[in-house]
Amino acid sequence: MTLRLAFMGTPDFAAASLVEIAAAGHEIVRVYTQPPRRKGRGKSEQKTPVHALAETLGLDVHTPDSFRDPAVLADFASLDLDLAAVVAYGQILPQAALDAPRLGCLNLHASLLPRWRGAAPIQRAIMAGDELTGVQIMQMEAGLDTGPILLSETVRIFPHDTAGSLHDRLMGAGAQMWPRALAALERGSLEAVPQSGEGATYAKKITxxxxxxxxxxxxxxxxxxxxxxxxxxxxxxxxxxxxxxxxxxxxxxxxxxxxxxxxxxxxxxxxxxxxxxxxxxxxxxxxxxxxxxxxxxxxxxxxxxxxxxx
The missing domain is CATH 3.10.25.10 (Formyl transferase, C-terminal domain)
Structure with missing residues (x-):
């Protein structure tokens, strides 16, 4: 059995997950990513890494400015999805979007929640001197990275790690979790573990x-x-x-x-x-x-x- 899903993501970190989900044979009905932006010296319009990859895979790509647009939400609901897989998409999904797929929306996050909820968990973990971090797939809910944990992988932070090297290791570990998580979801054997309210920290954007x-x-x-x-x-x-x-x-x-x-x-x-x-x-x-x-x-x-x- 394959799952009918949408993928939502933007940077390289997300593209690695899209590769693994596609390789697992699931039906990716649509890919959502951020709109192309003007970058570089020539200010040429550049597609996101996920956008470029999705096109090479022959997938339908949408780049809405806002997921709160009623037309965007209505179109999303009409896809009749089993679930949405979300990785560093860059937009907060409203409750109507979270509720639209039959099994809801799952998100890959680069920390051991509830530590480092938010935008910059990889950088914040190193800056704080943490020795351990990880990647987790959670069931999304309205709060910021507050949903129950479905699958978790712990990753050590070495003294020689930078945000760049840790990013790449977490990216690979997280991408490889998706086939396992989706297979367990199909079997009905994926257990949701609520997050503890203790020890929550927030990885605010770097200024x-x-x-x-x-x-x-x-x-x-x-x-x-x-x-x-x-x-x-x-x-x-x-x-x-x-x-x-x-x-x-x-x-x-x-x-x-x-x-x-x-x-x-x-x-x-x-x-x-x-x-x-x-x-x-x-x-x-x-x-x-x-x-x-x-x-x-x-x-x-x-x-x-x-x-x-x-």
Whole structure:
């Protein structure tokens, strides 16, 4: 037996799930994704990764501006779906949409709920110094990531992980959960476990202000911030130059020993003093340049001991 479903998703993280669901042989009646946006230097209109993939798979794609539009809701209800599979779609579905499929809507979320409900669970987990995270498929309800858990996979956060590397591991683990979840749903053996109300945290969207490195924080906090914001949007500081300050993103750093006024360069190999301890910057990207390892960065950028970074 195959399920008749719609898929809703937008970025690469979602595209991986669409591949696995399609490979499992389910009937994907329609794909919903965000409308094309103008990006890049030429401001050309670009389709989302899910949109591009769905077209290669020969699937019907819709890009409504809002799922609260009565016409969009009526059309969705007319599809006579068993369920909708949702992964990083980028729109909050109203109750009418959640109720339309026979089995409701299922969502893949990149954390161990109720920890890190919301928009940026991968970044927030690293920034908080968590050692474990995961991916979960839940039954969607009106609250923000509050629905009961149907399937869960725990993933370790390693000291070398960045948001980018953790994203890719969670993406793969989450995509592989869909065939198992849908098969169990067909058998009627998928148990819904309500979330605990205790320990809930919210992974709010990353703001520009948060990306600037605050050297007055403890070294471990700074290192977590850098790893959690790498590669995007990138934690940054201003490098003093003869022509004025230049923004530099830091893509990786390790906490270490050292002491000095916060932001002070302590040696010739990018050890920077923090509020307590120090961080060793190992991969950087000057504005307008490609990311590079610290040795290569220092060949073209002088950062003498005693320099104070802003």
């Amino acid at each position: 520009n202000d948060e990306a600037r490195i605050d050297w007055s924080q403890p070294a471990m906090v700074v290192a977590h911030q850098i790893r959690g914001l790498s590669p995007f949007p990138g934690a940054w500081f201003e490098l003093p130059t003869a022509r004025g300050p230049v923004r530099v993103k830091v893509h990786f750093a390790r906490a270490g020993d050292g002491a000095g006024a916060p932001g002070t360069v302590l040696d010739e190999a990018l050890l920077i003093a923090c509020g307590s301890g120090a961080v060793r910057l190992t991969r950087l990207q000057r504005e307008g340049k490609a990311a590079m390892d610290a040795d290569d960065f220092l060949r073209g950028n002088t950062l003498a001991a005693g320099t104070v970074l802003d």
